[in-house]
Amino acid sequence: MSVDTQTVKRVAHLARIKVSEDDATRMTGELNAILGFVEQLDEVDIDGVEPLTSVVEQTMKKRADGVTDGNKADDIVRNAPASEDNFFMVPKVVE
Amino acid sequence: MTDLTKLTIAEARDGLKNKDYTSLELTDAFIGNIEAANASLNAYVTVTADKARDMAKASDAKLAKGDGGALEGIPLGIKDLFATRDVHTQACSHILDGFKPQYESTVTSNLWADGAVMLGKLNMDEFAMGSSNETSYYGPVINPWRKQGSNQDLVPGGSSGGSATAVAARMCMGATATDTGGSIRQPAAFTGTVGIKPTYGRCSRWGVVAFASSLDQAGPIAHTVRDSAILLKSMASVDPKDTTSVDIEVPDYEAAIGKSVKGLKIGIPAEYRMDGMPGEIEDLWQKGIQWLKDAGAEIVDIAMPHTKYALPAYYIVAPAEASSNLARYDGVRYGLRVPGNDIAEMYENTRAAGFGEEVKRRVLIGTYVLSAGYYDAYYLKAQKVRTLIKRDFDLAWQNGVDAILTPATPSAAFGVADQELHSDPVKMYLNDIFTVTVNMAGLPGISVPAGLDKTGLPLGLQLIGKPFDESTLFQIGQVIEDAAGSFEPQKWWS
Numbered sequence: 001m002s003v004d005t006q007t008v009k010r011v012a013h014l015a016r017i018k019v020s021e022d023d024a025t026r027m028t029g030e031l032n033a034i035l036g037f038v039e040q041l042d043e044v045d046i047d048g049v050e051p052l053t054s055v056v057e058q059t060m061k062k063r064a065d066g067v068t069d070g071n072k073a074d075d076i077v078r079n080a081p082a083s084e085d086n087f088f089m090v091p092k093v094v095e
Numbered sequence: 096m097t098d099l100t101k102l103t104i105a106e107a108r109d110g111l112k113n114k115d116y117t118s119l120e121l122t123d124a125f126i127g128n129i130e131a132a133n134a135s136l137n138a139y140v141t142v143t144a145d146k147a148r149d150m151a152k153a154s155d156a157k158l159a160k161g162d163g164g165a166l167e168g169i170p171l172g173i174k175d176l177f178a179t180r181d182v183h184t185q186a187c188s189h190i191l192d193g194f195k196p197q198y199e200s201t202v203t204s205n206l207w208a209d210g211a212v213m214l215g216k217l218n219m220d221e222f223a224m225g226s227s228n229e230t231s232y233y234g235p236v237i238n239p240w241r242k243q244g245s246n247q248d249l250v251p252g253g254s255s256g257g258s259a260t261a262v263a264a265r266m267c268m269g270a271t272a273t274d275t276g277g278s279i280r281q282p283a284a285f286t287g288t289v290g291i292k293p294t295y296g297r298c299s300r301w302g303v304v305a306f307a308s309s310l311d312q313a314g315p316i317a318h319t320v321r322d323s324a325i326l327l328k329s330m331a332s333v334d335p336k337d338t339t340s341v342d343i344e345v346p347d348y349e350a351a352i353g354k355s356v357k358g359l360k361i362g363i364p365a366e367y368r369m370d371g372m373p374g375e376i377e378d379l380w381q382k383g384i385q386w387l388k389d390a391g392a393e394i395v396d397i398a399m400p401h402t403k404y405a406l407p408a409y410y411i412v413a414p415a416e417a418s419s420n421l422a423r424y425d426g427v428r429y430g431l432r433v434p435g436n437d438i439a440e441m442y443e444n445t446r447a448a449g450f451g452e453e454v455k456r457r458v459l460i461g462t463y464v465l466s467a468g469y470y471d472a473y474y475l476k477a478q479k480v481r482t483l484i485k486r487d488f489d490l491a492w493q494n495g496v497d498a499i500l501t502p503a504t505p506s507a508a509f510g511v512a513d514q515e516l517h518s519d520p521v522k523m524y525l526n527d528i529f530t531v532t533v534n535m536a537g538l539p540g541i542s543v544p545a546g547l548d549k550t551g552l553p554l555g556l557q558l559i560g561k562p563f564d565e566s567t568l569f570q571i572g573q574v575i576e577d578a579a580g581s582f583e584p585q586k587w588w589s
Binding site: 008044058 | 193194195196197198294295296309335338339341342401403404406407408410411418422425426427428429430431432434435436437438439440441442443444446447450455456458459460462463466469472473475476477478479480481482483485519520521524536537538562
């Protein structure tokens with residue numbers, strides 16, 4: 001499988017990365033090189049093989065449903081590019 | 096007075112205890128080396144000299160009373176991927192511009208609890224994506240090693256290139272690093288240092304900036320096998336904050352060092368003999384086999400038929416996981432924000448300006464292979480292949496193999512800005528061909544310096560172990576270190 005420049009632009013939009021026409025053209029070649037490389041996997045017989053979900057056999061750990069942390073609003077917004085009264089500020093979303 | 100920066104951690108531990116010198120003297124010696132070397136080598140992205148001296152003084156107070164932890168007063172460098180409270184933590188990406196976490200990663204918390212001293216944060220490939228430390232927003236790290244008679248700058252490998260260079264150039268006693276596809280073992284091999292990636296689940300991932308969550312593991316880079324055992328003992332823990340942290344007590348790894356390897360079964364997989372592999376790598380491998388034979392180990396040929404599929408499967412799994420992990424960088428909660436006309440444009444502008452080329456490439460690959468209609472053809476297939484890769488290893492263990500010996504890398508360090516490697520991303524990816532299998536199967540792997548190539552550059556051998564059997568890797572690694580000796584670059588930087 002290979003991608004065309006139109007697909008690269010669509011995927012870049014899905015990934016929320018702005019790409020210029022030149023970027024998209026260059027990336028098309030790079031992505032196709034990688035997709036060509038991974039095509040080797042088609043040689044492998046995977047009939048009846050279960051996908052690996054965990055490298056270590058361990059039952060999922062569960063914790064008690066209790067509040068163990070919190071009241072750190074100042075800490076949480078400290079690194080925000082824009083905040084006010086411990087809210088994250090973003091451009092207007094709803095008119 | 097002896098040069099304190101030439102000591103191993105094991106030696107310094109004893110010297111500090113005997114009060115031959117103080118942690119402050121030791122720390123100052125390393126700060127001196129950093130100040131002298133960093134302009135040439137670019138290993139540190141931030142140096143926390145004041146904090147280091149404060150920590151060293153606190154350690155000295157404890158040592159004076161005969162107290163102190165396992166790493167009391169030992170100065171370390173920390174990869175920029177680990178969250179360190181109030182200190183630069185950017186995964187060497189522009190998108191985390193100015194980020195100073197208000198929390199500490201579990202691994203670094205463990206180190207400070209044991210008395211270690213932080214010298215600063217180490218350069219790395221952006222978000223740990225790279226094999227040459229050239230994708231860092233802060234510029235490439237330079238390998239302290241050069242070819243004989245050459246002044247060409249070489250890469251230290253990646254992604255933990257800053258960690259490897261800082262150790263090799265004596266800018267810290269040991270360093271934290273992380274390994275998703277070879278990022279500890281390949282730079283260790285390129286710089287003549289020891290690096291171990293422990294079993295997945297051995298070190299907590301809490302507070303480590305996520306790249307590919309099912310593959311990422313933290314581990315140390317150090318001068319000797321013993322030093323790496325000392326560091327791993329402190330870094331590893333069972334952590335309730337990481338659900339993939341495994342409930343197995345951390346053993347005393349150092350106790351394994353010096354134990355005979357007589358009777359241990361070492362597997363040699365023919366599939367690691369790749370087309371076009373330099374003869375020197377094959378010779379090094381044969382030398383390693385002979386050393387272990389001489390030490391009484393039993394050498395057996397094993398089959399790992401799915402080896403060649405590990406790297407292509409990795410280049411589906413890792414970008415897929417990265418694309419979802421890196422979705423959090425949106426210019427809202429931390430780091431860089433580039434304004435736009437609306438919120439969607441702000442996201443797109445921020446991520447376009449904040450991510451470097453390699454990161455964008457991998458996020459796009461990951462987004463593509465996970466997008467509607469392609470999931471089964473790519474991600475699901477790669478995870479099935481991963482099961483087969485793991486099965487190859489499981490069969491070896493079932494047949495009584497104790498560890499597997501392979502080369503660590505298919506070549507020695509290469510030049511900075513190598514044209515051939517930069518024109519084709521896949522060529523760069525091939526650096527991880529011997530290390531990536533280990534991440535795919537979640538196993539521990541150690542790279543131990545084993546010799547120099549004909550141009551005088553270091554080469555490493557890799558030992559792969561059973562899950563949570565790091566001790567055996569230290570045990571066998573010491574035999575290789577004893578046979579091969581240690582390697583020190585010629586000091587050309589000031």
